[in-house]
Amino acid sequence: MIMRTVYVNGDYVPENDAKISVFDRGFLMADGVYEVTSVLDGKLIDFAGHAKRLERSLSELNMQQPACLPDLLDIHRELVRLNGVEEGMVYLQITRGAPDDRDFVFPDPETTEPTVVLFTQNKPGLADSPAAKKGIKVISIEDQRWARRDIKTVQLLFPSMGKMMAKAAGADDAWMVEDGAVTEGTSNNAYIIKNNTIITRHLGSEILHGITRAAVLRFAREAQMKVEERSFTIAEAQEADEAFITSASTFVMPVVEIDGATIGAGAPGPVATRLREIYLDESRKAAV
Ligand code: PDD
Numbered sequence: 296m297i298m299r300t301v302y303v304n305g306d307y308v309p310e311n312d313a314k315i316s317v318f319d320r321g322f323l324m325a326d327g328v329y330e331v332t333s334v335l336d337g338k339l340i341d342f343a344g345h346a347k348r349l350e351r352s353l354s355e356l357n358m359q360q361p362a363c364l365p366d367l368l369d370i371h372r373e374l375v376r377l378n379g380v381e382e383g384m385v386y387l388q389i390t391r392g393a394p395d396d397r398d399f400v401f402p403d404p405e406t407t408e409p410t411v412v413l414f415t416q417n418k419p420g421l422a423d424s425p426a427a428k429k430g431i432k433v434i435s436i437e438d439q440r441w442a443r444r445d446i447k448t449v450q451l452l453f454p455s456m457g458k459m460m461a462k463a464a465g466a467d468d469a470w471m472v473e474d475g476a477v478t479e480g481t482s483n484n485a486y487i488i489k490n491n492t493i494i495t496r497h498l499g500s501e502i503l504h505g506i507t508r509a510a511v512l513r514f515a516r517e518a519q520m521k522v523e524e525r526s527f528t529i530a531e532a533q534e535a536d537e538a539f540i541t542s543a544s545t546f547v548m549p550v551v552e553i554d555g556a557t558i559g560a561g562a563p564g565p566v567a568t569r570l571r572e573i574y575l576d577e578s579r580k581a582a583v
Pocket of ligand 1: 331479481483503507541543
């Protein structure tokens, strides 16, 4: 495997030389936030949306804004260039930094700088994905995450376990359910389509406010499609005409099976397919 150049606290270094303290609060306490921005044609998709959500995540956790915050676009672009990424992702993580010792009390921001790490993931064929032509299968699981899912923290143990439960069940992903209603996928927002209406959970602290979600709903409304932002159950989803997920790494991805029940014709439906095309076209045009 080719060694990547990664960014750590102001420096561009080979991935093997990158160093983070064992006292880093991201490592010890999952005290960190992250963003994943996709890259198409060597350009960043919806960078402004990801930067805005990052600032919100930091502020919700009373985390200091790192000095490099205004330079994040340049850092993303430089990493994409250095690693020759045409299609893939840029991962960014900011933690509350590394104090001198482990302590539940937040360190003094005057003496402890946030840790900033970025790396690229090269994924040729991300847009022309075979999974998007076939659709994916999901299972439902109880949502056992903490209650502030609107903050994009690095506490991903339960979503990771959910992905493993899906794998063990022969599926691709899990939709999480709380009080009988679907919240979201392990790393994506969840949607169903009934009688040409796109239905997806309303925003709140129960789900991450997806950047792809915001763009897809905007494009759908511009195309005169009907959108309802409300809760839905697994039973309602199983009766839907179509279903899909959205995220920076999957764009719009059709779902063809939920807990063993076939959705629609068991193949990607016309609305999800169209939304994927619109999303990819419009995002490529606006990429930076
Ligand atoms: N995940 N919901 C959750 C729980 C997520 O982790 C994500 C993103 C989304 C979709 O958000 P966006 O459209 O802004 O990517 C929704 C990223 C891709 C990840 O963890 O890899």
